[in-house]
Every structure is written in structure tokens, then in C-alpha cells.
Amino acid sequence: METEEAIRSRRSVHEYTSEEVDDDTLKSIFELVRWSPSSYNLQPWEFLVVRDEEGKETLKDCAYGQEHVTDAGAVVVVFGDRDRGAHAEEVFRNEAEKGYRDPDTVDDMIQKFQDEGWQGNDEWAMQSSMIAATTLMYAAWSEGVASCPMGGWDGDAIREEFDVPESWKPVLMVTLGYVDRDGDEWNRERKYRRSTDEFVHLDGL
Numbered sequence: 187m188e189t190e191e192a193i194r195s196r197r198s199v200h201e202y203t204s205e206e207v208d209d210d211t212l213k214s215i216f217e218l219v220r221w222s223p224s225s226y227n228l229q230p231w232e233f234l235v236v237r238d239e240e241g242k243e244t245l246k247d248c249a250y251g252q253e254h255v256t257d258a259g260a261v262v263v264v265f266g267d268r269d270r271g272a273h274a275e276e277v278f279r280n281e282a283e284k285g286y287r288d289p290d291t292v293d294d295m296i297q298k299f300q301d302e303g304w305q306g307n308d309e310w311a312m313q314s315s316m317i318a319a320t321t322l323m324y325a326a327w328s329e330g331v332a333s334c335p336m337g338g339w340d341g342d343a344i345r346e347e348f349d350v351p352e353s354w355k356p357v358l359m360v361t362l363g364y365v366d367r368d369g370d371e372w373n374r375e376r377k378y379r380r381s382t383d384e385f386v387h388l389d390g391l
């Protein structure tokens with residue numbers, strides 16, 4: 187699917203068929219997600235993929251009972267890891283080998299990121315992981331898998347139910363599944379969009 191077509195045709199889907207999202211499809215989707223940009227290339231994203239009925243029921247409870255969570259073939263919880271040091275070593279060493287960084291400063295840089303800890307890095311973790319979540323939606327759609335991004339859930343409940351590491355901040359839930367093309371939702375006109383004239387402030391506000 188071409189990029190433009192993917193962007194224009196993606197929509198949030200709540201009505202799915204019962205078809206499963208299999209391992210190979212997920213693998214292809216996440217292989218594309220890997221190439222998302224991130225701050226310092228530190229890739230602070232983590233994805234919990236839930237496909238079993240019990241897990242989806244638990245997530246539905248965390249999402250205030252939203253029905254499409256259990257109707258979807260898979261539900262992904264996207265986390266941003268606030269620990270800026272988590273992957274600093276492998277990322278910065280690799281970049282030095284490839285000529286992106288001065289090898290003489292790499293040790294200090296790794297130390298700095300590892301010493302920094304993670305308290306208060308919510309925004310930092312959210313920025314990169316939300317971009318990865320967006321890639322996830324378009325990568326899925328390019329594989330024929332529809333999605334719905336969701337912000338309506340209780341992060342503390344997710345933490346408790348799934349034993350989430352302390353430094354991981356839940357940032358988005360994304361349902362994945364195959365569209366019910368005969369359903370009412372798919373056959374409705376696309377939702378309203380603001381015009382570009384309204385939101386693009388060309389050359390100043």
C-alpha cells in the first residue's frame with residue numbers, strides 16, 4: 187500500500203471480524219516499527235501484545251469496558267521507557283562504529299545517560315514511543331490490519347495487572363484486527379477534518 191493511500195484510508199476501527207492476527211503478521215508489523223525515529227536513537231518503546239481472551243478481558247476492564255478491546259484480534263499496550271540509559275551502551279557504541287559519533291566521547295556519553303536515571307522523563311519517553319505507536323498503526327494498515335488508538339484507560343490498573351516495570355510509562359493502547367467491511371462503521375462517511383488553512387500557520391501565527 188502506498189503511503190498516501192495508507193494515510194487517507196486508515197481510520198479507527200471498532201468493528202472487527204473474528205480473524206486472528208497471527209505471529210507472522212505481527213512480526214512484519216513490528217519489523218517496520220523498528221525503523222521509527224527516536225530521541226538520541228534510544229528507542230525507548232516497549233510493546234505488550236495481548237491476544238488471549240483472559241488478557242483482553244483484563245485490558246477491557248482497564249479501558250473502562252470499551253467493547254472493541256475484546257472484539258479485536260490483538261491489543262497492544264505501548265509503553266515509553268523513562269530510563270534514558272536502558273539502551274545507551276549498544277546504541278552509542280554502534281553509532282561510533284558507523285561514524286555517527288566521536289569514539290573518544292562515547293564512554294562519557296553512555297555514563298551520562300546511565301547516571302541520569304529516569305525520574306521526570308515522562309515527556310521524553312512519550313515523544314518517541316508515540317511516534318512508534320503511529321508507525322505501528324500505519325505498518326499494521328499496510329498489512330491489511332486495522333487499528334484503533336486508545337487513550338481511555340487507567341494506567342495504574344494496567345501497571346498492577348501486568349506487572350509493568352516501574353520506569354515504563356503506558357502511553358497508548360492500540361487495538362488491532364481485520365475490519366468488518368459489511369459493518370455499519372466501515373460504511374459510514376469518514377469523520378470531519380479541519381481544513382489545512384485553519385491549522386497551518388504558514389510563516390508565522
Ligand SMILES: Cc1cc2nc3c(=O)[nH]c(=O)nc-3n(C[C@H](O)[C@H](O)[C@H](O)COP(=O)(O)O)c2cc1C
Nearest residue numbers: 196197198199200252254334335336337338339377
Ligand atoms: C490519543 C488518542 C486517544 C484516543 N482514545 C480513544 C479511546 O479511548 N477509545 C476509542 O474508541 N477511540 C479513541 N481514539 C480514536 C479517535 O476517536 C479517532 O482517532 C478520531 O475520532 C478520528 O477518527 P478516525 O481515526 O477514524 O479518523 C483516540 C485517538 C487518539 C489519537
